[in-house]
Amino acid sequence: MKHTRSAELYRRALELLPGGVSSPVRAMRAIGRDPIFMARGEGGELEDVDGNRYVDWVCSWGPLIAGHCHPAVLAAIADASANGTSFGAPTVGEVELAAEIAARMEAVEMVRLTSSGTEASMTALRMARAATGRERVLKFAGAYHGHVDGLLAQAGSGLATHALPSSPGVPAALTAATVVVPWNDPAAVVAASEHYELAAILAEPIPANMGLVPADAGFLELLRKQADITGAVLVLDEVISGFRVARGGAQQRTGVVGDLVVMGKIVGGGLPVGAVGGHRRLMETLAPAGDVYQAGTLSGNPLATAAGLATLGLLDDDAYRRLATTTQRLADGLVEAAAGYPVWIESLPGLLTVFFSEHPVRNLDDCQACDLEAHAAWSRCLLDHGVYLPPSQFEAWFPSLAHTEAQLELTVDAARQAFDSLKR
Ligand SMILES: Cc1ncc(COP(=O)(O)O)c(C=O)c1O
Numbered sequence: 001m002k003h004t005r006s007a008e009l010y011r012r013a014l015e016l017l018p019g020g021v022s023s024p025v026r027a028m029r030a031i032g033r034d035p036i037f038m039a040r041g042e043g044g045e046l047e048d049v050d051g052n053r054y055v056d057w058v059c060s061w062g063p064l065i066a067g068h069c070h071p072a073v074l075a076a077i078a079d080a081s082a083n084g085t086s087f088g089a090p091t092v093g094e095v096e097l098a099a100e101i102a103a104r105m106e107a108v109e110m111v112r113l114t115s116s117g118t119e120a121s122m123t124a125l126r127m128a129r130a131a132t133g134r135e136r137v138l139k140f141a142g143a144y145h146g147h148v149d150g151l152l153a154q155a156g157s158g159l160a161t162h163a164l165p166s167s168p169g170v171p172a173a174l175t176a177a178t179v180v181v182p183w184n185d186p187a188a189v190v191a192a193s194e195h196y197e198l199a200a201i202l203a204e205p206i207p208a209n210m211g212l213v214p215a216d217a218g219f220l221e222l223l224r225k226q227a228d229i230t231g232a233v234l235v236l237d238e239v240i241s242g243f244r245v246a247r248g249g250a251q252q253r254t255g256v257v258g259d260l261v262v263m264g265k266i267v268g269g270g271l272p273v274g275a276v277g278g279h280r281r282l283m284e285t286l287a288p289a290g291d292v293y294q295a296g297t298l299s300g301n302p303l304a305t306a307a308g309l310a311t312l313g314l315l316d317d318d319a320y321r322r323l324a325t326t327t328q329r330l331a332d333g334l335v336e337a338a339a340g341y342p343v344w345i346e347s348l349p350g351l352l353t354v355f356f357s358e359h360p361v362r363n364l365d366d367c368q369a370c371d372l373e374a375h376a377a378w379s380r381c382l383l384d385h386g387v388y389l390p391p392s393q394f395e396a397w398f399p400s401l402a403h404t405e406a407q408l409e410l411t412v413d414a415a416r417q418a419f420d421s422l423k424r
Contacts (some may be wrong), residue, residue, distance in 0.1 A: 001384060005049040010424075026389040031376040033383070041068025041400035046388055054388035055407040057397040061390075062240050062265040065323070065350065066314050069217055073269050073421045076310035080302050088297065091303030101267065101277055102311050107236070107257045108277035112286055113300040117239035117264030118146025120274035121202075123152070123294045124260045128200035128233035129277070137200040138192055139233070140183040140209030142364030142394075145202060145237050145262065150174040155209075156363065158205050174349045183207060183363045184216045189226055198232040202259020202412045205250035205258075206241040208396040211353035212346045220256040227259070233282070239264035239274070240396065243315060244350040253348075266315075269307030272298070319401055324349035324406070327399045333412035341419045352397040355376075367394060378418045385414035 013020035021027045021035060028035050037049045042196050044067050046056040059067065066073060080093070098111040102116045114120045125137055125148070141154040152167045153175045168177060181188040193201065207213045227234035236258030238395040241250040243266040251257050251399065260278040267273050277283070285292045298304075331347040334354060337342055338345075356371040356378070375393045382389055387410070389397060 001052045001386075002050055003036065003048070003052070007034065009037045009049060010034050023220075024050065025390070025395065030372070030394075031099050031379040031383075033380055033391075036383075036388070038334055043067040043069070044400055044404060044407045052386070054383070054386050055144070055411050057387065057389045057411070059398040059400050059401065060190070060270060062244065062398050063075050063268055063270045063311075063396075065244060065266050065399075065400055066311055067400045070311075070314070070402070072267075073307050073310045076269075076306040077271070077303050080306035085303060086104070086298055086301055089309070091300065091302045091305070093302050093309065094300040095331075097267065097275075097284055097300075097305045097308050097312075098277075101263065101275060104243065104255050104312070105238075105261055105277060106248060106251060107259070107279070109280045110283035111277040111304070112283065112294060113296075114274040114294075115272045115296055115298050115301070115304075116146065117237075117262065117274040118148055119240070119296065120237075120262045120264060120276040121145040121151065121237060122148045123286075124235045124262050124276045125200060125202070126294065127260065127277070127278075127282055128235060130285055131198045131233060131282055132231060134197045134199040134232075135177045136179055136196045136198050137177065137202055138181060138189070138196070138198050139202045140178045140204075140207070142183055142213070142367060143202070143204050143207055143237070144209035145204075146239075150178050152165065153178045154180045182365070183210075183213060184219055185363070186219060186222050189222060193226040193230050193232065193307060198230060199205040200233045200235045200260075201227050202235045202237065204237045204240065204353070205254060205256065206245060206348060208240045208351055208353075210364050210394050211355055212348065212351050212396045213347065213353075213361055213363065213367065214348065216362065217255070220254050225254050226379035233260060235259045235260045235262060237262040240351070242266060243312060245348050246320060247315060258387075261324070266311055267308045268304045269309075269311035271301070271307045273301070273304045273308055314401065323399060323401055326401075327352055327401050329408055330397070330399055330411065333408060334415050337412050337416035338419050339416070341423060350399055352399065353393065354397075355393065362412060374422055378415075378422055381418035381421055382411075382414050385410075385417060387411050387414045 238249040246252040264274040343354040356375045
């Protein structure tokens with residue numbers, strides 16, 4: 001594969017964009033290569049600026065559950081844009097999207113739309129603090145909830161990828177209000193929630209930002225119980241899992257329901273959206289119904305709500321069955337391709353991670369103990385064979401409804417060759 005134009009663009013980008021990218025993981029530094037500039041997508045496939053084609057398992061990091069350029073989503077955006085791109089006034093799309101979210105998510109009676117998951121996390125914490133009159137929040141090591149100052153403590157995704165325990169520029173006073181405990185450690189949750197007066201317990205119910213690391217049996221139930229006992233608000237971040245692992249997200253799958261739910265990605269159908277939802281009692285603390293301030297020039301943008309509604313409209317029971325089948329076949333194919341090479345493959349419908357570990361992976365320490373060099377070499381080999389996968393083990397693959405049999409086969413073949421080259 002030639003990457004002449006990508007290389008040229010990257011050189012220019014390095015002069016104009018810090019690190020040459022608009023978001024860190026895209027730079028591919030964790031797998032020791034330069035980023036690839038993309039030109040277009042179609043279904044489960046991407047084409048770069050040099051004309052190389054790839055099976056795309058990133059799918060924009062989650063929003064594109066229907067794949068690239070789904071005709072219904074493109075038509076909805078085109079129809080909406082014909083009426084104008086933004087009004088800064090209420091629109092029908094916001095009401096319809098909120099109704100659709102509330103119909104799917106048990107915890108949600110009302111919704112505030114934002115332009116990103118980061119803003120939705122920020123808003124949820126502000127509401128939890130206002131409602132409880134407390135400041136401290138508990139989060140888990142390896143969980144990522146966007147680049148909110150106070151939550152950049154042992155965060156996953158780009159921070160784990162680049163081994164940044166936190167970020168310079170974050171006031172110590174802000175992370176001091178964040179208590180971090182290991183994922184899947186019940187004793188640590190009980191101790192922290194009894195020792196500190198917590199405003200919120202914040203969790204990805206299906207963490208996917210240190211790679212995919214589901215909760216052990218009973219762990220989410222424990223979070224619910226500790227929140228109830230201590231009066232903390234349980235905030236479940238479903239930015240990745242929402243509308244992906246089931247119609248009603250992780251909460252439907254696990255039966256553990258939050259007080260507030262943070263959403264993003266799929267609800268915007270590939271355009272910038274986030275959302276926070278919950279019970280009326282908490283949601284009506286937000287201005288102008290209440291006095292907790294939150295706002296956004298482009299919040300509830302009509303193009304984004306149209307794309308989100310069109311995407312959710314595709315997600316019926318049959319779609320979830322197909323997504324589960326595609327993911328299972330990918331997981332089975334990768335296990336077969338590994339042929340004894342020591343990897344631990346974790347998957348749930350619509351999500352998958354290949355951990356370079358002999359053992360099950362249950363928390364951030366386990367993820368960091370993996371053979372990241374082997375993961376990097378394997379990933380570079382897959383890219384060379386036309387498979388675009390998350391360029392870090394601290395992320396999840398995003399199977400979509402658009403991935404085909406042929407794309408699955410190509411991926412498994414490429415994986416087999418990559419494992420074979422590692423064995424050599
Ligand atoms: C679980 C989770 N929460 C929040 C965010 C932040 O969302 P955004 O990137 O839209 O700000 C992300 C982003 O990947 C995420 O995975």
